[in-house]
Amino acid sequence: MEFKDYYKTLGVTREATADEIKKAFRRLARKYHPDISKEPDAEARMKEVNEAYTVLFDAEKRAAYDQLGRGHRPGQDFRPPPDWDSGFEYSTHGYSPGGTADFSDFFAELFGRMGAQPPHDRGAGFRARGEDHRAKVLLDLEDAFTGATRQISLRVPRQDSQGHVHIETRTLNVKIPRGVHAGQIIRLAGQGAPGHGNAAAGDLLLDVHFKPHPRFRVDGRDLHFTLRVAPWEAALGAVIAVDLPQGKLKVRIPEGAQSGRQLRVRGRGIPGEPPGDLLLDILVVLPSAESPHARVLYETMARELAFDPRREAPENNHG
């Protein structure tokens, strides 16, 4: 297990005051906030920052960490001596952003038992439902049409007979129902943290996300697809085959279709009650005029059609 320098993570000195630690945390919380950060590793960095703040902002944990960490360097192999924490009284209060399940092995080894025991001041009859845990599940769009079984690995704190907490990896096979869409949450009852005093375990909540699809864009249960058509298909109308994530569909393009026009095929999006729609965004693609024959055809159209696109759509012509 590697030693973690929480002071370095927050960018403060070992002598920093509580106020300086709070300010440093807020600066980093803003920098790595998942809703706005452009940093590629923002989520991982935010976990490290949360973990460091959880320890350094709590006077009891900070004192224990300072005593233990004297003389250790970041990344150095580290094993806490037995009973290292005797003499420190921990409360279960303090800062713990969204639970500590995401924190490192280092944190779990040092402070994990705090979270594994019920609060001291609630008596022997204390019962409390376990915390809900969260995880992301990344699906292919095709899974929404067929359903899927996904293997999910979770890091779970476990307490051994000596009361030390270690992180274990737990693997679950989860059946993803057909018709699921991004933004939904799948609940696995009783698969969260164990309850205290024989109370029920929490649930595991899976946030559903789709991998980006090379052809379709997903909006709820609706599918968007850019349908590229030839000028004569757009002008004369045509029946065009579209490959869907499951099966094929023939779509009639009406005469006179233009780029930007959208065709809606009801009920051919992600299945469900109600199913989503398939939205086809028409894009007219011109053939190249590189060959002499194509050039002649374009020149014939230019001469004989007397077509002026700027007069056809004057609202788009500001020049």
Added chain:
Amino acid sequence: MDETDILIGSVMEDAWLTLEQIAAACTADPEWLAQRLDEGCFPNAESVAGVWRFSTGAILRARRMRQFERDFDAAPELAALIADLLEESDALRARLHRAGLD
């Protein structure tokens, strides 16, 4: 439970989440959520026969608000305002995505 067992989850559908479920999903006390409801911070929550019902979107809103209150000592109204702005930003990003411009 064996590692080869297959767990079947249930999809949490819109408008069927209780106050306790939302609170548990963002590691918050139900009292914290009840106070925010009283303060009008969850405009889309519905009360049916005295029981609060939430859409799944309320989980993300509650998580965000809780994070702003906790990390920045934000007042509940300010946390709700930031959540409003982030929801607006999510909606605009979704429009860009639908248009293939992201």
